[in-house]
Amino acid sequence: MPTRGALFDPVFGATRVSEHLSDQAWVTALLDVEAALSCAMATVGLADGEHCAAVATAAAELSQPGGLDIVALGRASATGGNPVIPLVKMLRERVGQEGVPASVVHPGATSQDIMDCALMLLTRRAGTVVLADLTRAADSAAHLARIHRSTPMVARTLGQQALPTTFGLLASSWFTALDAAAIRLEIVLSTLPVQFGGAAGTLAALYPDGLRIADALADELGLARQVTPWHTDRVTIAELATTLGIVAGAVSKPATDITVMASTELSEVAESAPGGSSAMPHKQNPVAAITARAAARRTPALVATALSNMDHEFARAAGPWHAEWETVTDLLRLAGGAAHQLSVSLTGLQVHTESMARNLDITGGLILAERVTKALSAHTDRARDIVTAAATSGTRLDRDPAIAEHLSETEIAELVDPAHYLGHATDLVDRALAERPTGGSR
Template sequence: MSPSPTDTGTRGPLLDPVFGAEQLGSALSDRAWIQALLDVEVALTRTAAALGRVDDAHAEAVAAAAAALADELDPAELGRRSAAGGNAVIPLVSLLRERADAPARAVHVGATSQDVLDTALVLLARRAGILVVTYLRSAAASAARLAATHRDTPMVARTLGQQALPTTFGALAATWLLALDDAADDLERVLTRLPAQYGGAAGTLAAVHPDGMAFADTFADQLGLTRPVAPWHTARNPITTLASTLGVAAGAVAKPATDIALMASTEFGEVAEDAPGGSSAMPHKRNPVAAITARAAARRVPGLVSTILSSTDHEFQRAAGAWHAEWETLCDLLRLTGGAAHRLSDSLAGLHVHTDALARNLDLTGGAILAEKVTAALAEHTEDARAVVTEAAVAGVPLDEAPGITAHLAPDEIRRLLDPTRYLGHAADIADRVLAHHDRHTGEKP
C-alpha cells in the first residue's frame, strides 16, 4: 500500500504553512498517528515479554511487523477499515496479528482500544508539544531582546483604546515576555507529566492479573511516559489540563500579536515586521502578516478548549462519544497553538521599532496626557485647578499657554511637568525584573 499524497498534514500542505504549522502538521499527521499507535502496540508486547507473558522472540517479531506496517500502511485504507468499529485500533491489531510471526496473544496484550488510542494521543502530544514549547521559547527570546534594547524607549501607554500615560516599549515587550515564559514553562510541565493509559476492557486490569500494576508501570517506562496512578479511561484530567494549558499559551501569543498588528497600522506606524506581506490589489500595503496569522490561529483555540472541557462527562467505564470527540480536537489545539507561537516568533525576530513614531505619538496630545501633574502643581495655588486644566485640555489649548494656568505656573515649569520622560514610573525597572526572571529560566542573556 502506498501513502496518499495528503497524509503529511492534519489540514494539508496548503494552509499549514500559512498558520505556522508546517512541522506540526507532519508531527500530527495521519501517518504520525499510525506510527504512535504502532509504537504503543510494540510497547505492550515488549512489556508482556519483560514480565514473562510472551517470548522475547515474539516481541521482536511484532516490532518488525509494526515497522513494516508503518512504512506500507495507507492511512486512507486504515480509515475505511476503522469506520465499522469506530476507531483505528481494531483493524490495526488485526493487521499486526496477520503480519507478525508470533501468536495472536502476543499482540495487544490485555489492552482495550482506549488504552492504545489514549496512549498514542499522549505520545503525539508529547512529540508535537515539544515543538510548541520550542516556538514559545523562541518568541520569548525575541521579546527579551526587544525589552532589553528598548528598556528606556518612551512611548504612550493606551487604556481602553485611548492615550493614557507614558511608558516604555521595553515595559510593553516585558509583558509579552513574562506571559510567553510562563506559558512555555506550564506547557513543558504538563507534557512531562502526561501518563500512559492501561486498564483493559473495563479498567480493572483483569486480563493481566496479578501483574496489572507492574504491567502498567513497565508499559509507561517502555514509552518514556509517566506511570499512571490508575487507569484514567473516564477521568480525563490529563487531557483537560493539557487543553487548558494550550489555551493559556494561545492567549499569551495572541496578546503581542494583537499589539503588533495595531502598532503597525499606518496611523500608528510604530513597528514593522522584517518581511511584511503585500496585497494582491494595493501595492502600497505592508501588512504584518506573521502577527496577523498568529492572531488568526490563536483565535480558534478557545472554542476547541471548550470542546474538550465540555466532553469531560465520560459515563461509567467508557464514554460513548465524549472520548471520541477528543482525538482531532486535541491535535488541532496543538497545531493551532504551536502554529500561532511559530508565526509570532517570526514576527518578533525581525520586528523593527520606529522610535520616531513612538515619540511622535507620545507628543500627539501636546502633553495633555500629563495633565494630572499640572493639576497637582496648580492645586497649590487655586482650588479650581482641575476645572482650569480640564477646560484648557478640552479646548485644545497647550497647557503652557493657557492663561488660567500660566497665571500661577511659569511656562518652563509647565513644560517640565509635561515631559513624558519624567513620568515613566518603574517602567524600566519592570523590564529589568522580567528580564531577570527570563534569565533565571533560560540561563541566557538577551
C-alpha cells in the same frame, strides 16, 4: 502523507507541528504503543523476547510512509469506531507469518488504551515543537524589552492615550505571559501519563501482573506511570486543552498589539518581512502577527469542547472520548501555529522610536495632564478644572494661559516631557528580565 491542512498549515504557521499530527503520525504512534506493549510483556517475563522484537520490527515497517494504506485503514475503522481494531488485525497477520502468536500483540489492552497512549505520544512530540516556538517568541520579546527598557511610548487604555510608558515595559508584558505559558506547557508535557486499564479498567485479563505491565509500558513509552487507569477521568485531557488555550491566549496578546502598532496611523513597529496585498501595492501587512492571532482565536471553542466532554459515563464513554482525538490535535496544531507565527513576527521586529515620540506629542502634552494637575494643585484649588478646560478646548498644556499664571515656562516644559514621567517602568523591565530562568534569556 499530507497533513490535515496542506493548503492552510503554512499560512497559519503549523507546518512543523503538523508533521507530528498527520494521519501518518497517528498511525506511527498507535503502532509505537503496540510495539511498546509487547516489549513490556517481555520485560516482565510474560512473553518471548524474540517474539516481541518481531512485533517491534513489523510495527516499524508498517509505520513507514506507504507501509500500509491509510485510506483503507480509515474505512475499516468505521465499523468499530476507531482505527485500533483493524490495525491490530493487520499487525497480527504480519507477525503471524513469522510464527509469532497473536496473543503477543495487544495483550490485555482495549482500544482506548492504545488510542490514549498514542495521543499522549503525539502530544509530547508536537508539544515539544510548540514549546520551542513559544520559547523563541518569549526570548525575542525579552530582547526587545532589554533594548527598549527606557524607550518612551504611549500607554493606551480603553483605546485612548493614557500616560507615558516604555516599549520595554510593553514587551515585558509579552514575554512574562509567554514564559508563564511555556512553563505550564512544559509541566504538562513532562507529566503525560500512560493509559492501560483493559476492557473495563480493571486489568482483569492480565491479573495478577497488570500493574507491573502498566508500569513497564509507561517506561517503554517514556510516559508517566499511571496511578489508576483514567479511561473516564479526563482531567489529563482537560489540563492539556486548557494549557494549550493559555498558550494561544498568551500569543494572541502581543500579536494583537503588534497588529495595531503596525497600522499606518501609529506606525510604531513593522515586521521584518511584511506581507503585501494583491490589489494595493503600498500595503505592508504584519502578516505573521495577523495569522498568529487568527490561529489563536480558534482555540477557545476547542478548549470548551474538551471541557464539555469530561463527563465520561461509567467505565467507557459513548461519544465524549471519540470527540477528543481531533479536538486535541487541532488544539496542538493551532497553538503551535500561533506560537510559530508570533516568533516570526517578533524576530527582527522593527521598532520605530521616532513614531513613538511623535505619538506621544500629538495631544500637545495632554498625556501628562495627571502630572500637570498634581503640580498645579499646589498653587490653586482649581487645578483639575483648569487642565480639563484646556483639554476640552484642545489647547496645548504648555501654551495654556491659565496654567502659565501659576507655573513657569521651564516648569511646564519639564512637566510635559514624557521621559520625566515613566514611574517605575524601567525598574519593572529590569525585574521582569531578572526573574527569567537565566536572568534575562531562556
